[in-house]
Amino acid sequence: MDKIIIGSEEWCHLPQLGIPAVKVRVDSGARTSALHAFNIKSFKRGGIPWVSFHVHPLQRSRAVSLHCEAPIVDRRMVKNTSGASEKRYVIKVPMRMGENTWEIELTLTNRDSMGYRMLLGREAMANRILVDPSMSMSLGRFSESELVDMYGMQRKAKTGLKIALLASNPELYSNQRIMEAGTERGHEMIFLGVKDCYMKLDDENPEVHYRGGHIITDLDAVIPRIRPSATFYGCALTRQFESMGVYALNHSLAISQSRDKLFSLQLLIKSGLDIPVTGFANSPIDTNELIEMVGGAPLIVKLLEGTQGRGVVLAETKKAAESVINAFKAVKANLLVQEFIKEAGGKDLRLFVINGKVKAVIQREAAPGEFRANLHQGGSASVVRATSEERRLAIKAAKAMGLAVAGVDIIRSKGGPLLLEVNSSPGLEGIETATEKDVAGMMIEAIEQQLKWKGNLT
Template structure:
């Protein structure tokens, strides 16, 4: 098969792993920068032009669309969909997952447990917002943050008020969530492929850090999920129609609680921590769908 990886950086670990596993299974793998694609819209003949050729030979795509290029990246994915090309995640599913508020609303409707969350329209009644999530400390998140950026722990009412006022002044929309103390700065990342969990790791934030992101100095170890955690990961994947995704959750006194679902999860942390060949699982998922 001719498989295209939509990525702006061909040297990233995830991209290189997908190239290696794809070629090992006899496929032609090409890395294409989605921002350098021209979308040609014509009656009954949707096409994509890249550098010096039309991409009319592609059998499947693997979107690795960064959050900063979501709009155009998803437009390219959507064009491939119109051309009948298989994609491991659809453009609509990527956009749903990138909108934290929209995805949490959908996941809540699906009956998935999560920390109490409040979204408000630049409210100045901070005390009421804090009350809705059970009091301080609280987590304040930008609706469009990644890798732990735009996430603040406010330990007091005054701190929460200052942070919310600052974000309001910047016209930045945020959500406020309850702080799960018993998680102790750790979370779980479950990697789902074809609707099934193929690997899971527990990430621990460095000392004094409430965020567990590996990009921020956290560590990770393999973990075996219990029944409730497996169910949450697979249900979240199904609810957002993301057959390939990373599901982040917290361990709490009332069971696993979902943090967010990542439509283009990195592979380095999960493969290193678990020893699982996630890249190969993604390639075989494409093969099974093309057949």
């Protein structure tokens, strides 16, 4: 049998599942093939186990959602891209690639955070395929208009605003959702990579240029979602857009001061808002006084430059606290020492504030063995009702930072709610998944309200 020569990515058709076209990442290093799936539920049909699930077949888009069903052939442990094992349902369906059709096994897993909705592993390619990594789409391509016709999507005229998303990774869930939400509301959405932008400083004609010499013009608004490592340059770019008369959903000064943990806590206190007792010093000589200042051990040690829960340590004894503080000071790292709120039980609240209103709330719970709730480190999220006091605290915190959009983290203590942190680029995946709210759409709506734009959203 003549083998098919394919490239590193190809289009395929899964007729049994009703998927006319899905772009596949060809990966001979992976044993099993995987298909993006969510809302996965098992059931029985005629005594035989089946599985139902939904699929977003198009990359970086949730505009199309298909409901699929198939018999279950197995359920097995599979290592994901992070190296962690997870138990997945396995189905067997025909796959058409080019002029050839054959049956393959597919594991079902949520690939929303991945670039490709389907991965083709070596078991599905055995004795049939040769891979030339230098090639791409060797069996043919589909244009955007062809995909629109295949999936019956309506073409929406872009009669709205021109909005840029200033970020680093277009594949992140939050960035994909914001781009989708803007497009769905009829706006022209542009992704601008922070590292790909450069500026012309001119008092009469300031400009932002993009990779290849393209001058960015006619923007109505920019949504800065700047990763911590790019804060300095990202804020400089945001200031440049502001000088050009472009509305920034979060302005540069607000982002800068929210990223400085010490300064942000000082601003919150100045606004009369409650935080855990916190100490800061510049010398290891002050270690013992710092520890006593926050009530002794156990206590929390935080690096000022830490992000997403990294650089946060629980010191359960005074000796451990001294060791951690002195170790950080030895490498000239700036840190905060903060009282440990034991009664919180590893839980905190994330309140999503947009234009002075709390739009969504979740409770985050720490993973087993961890002391702090963090969704990036195995924590879980659930819907919870915030008290009126907690809502007022979150709104005041966002206002104190000058942020139109903020993720405000609050911990419940015996003495009442305390502010932990105010995030200028809060993630959307955990809060949208748990609450089933279109938070990305609310962010776009906030821009529409600010610019007094009224469009036909039908």
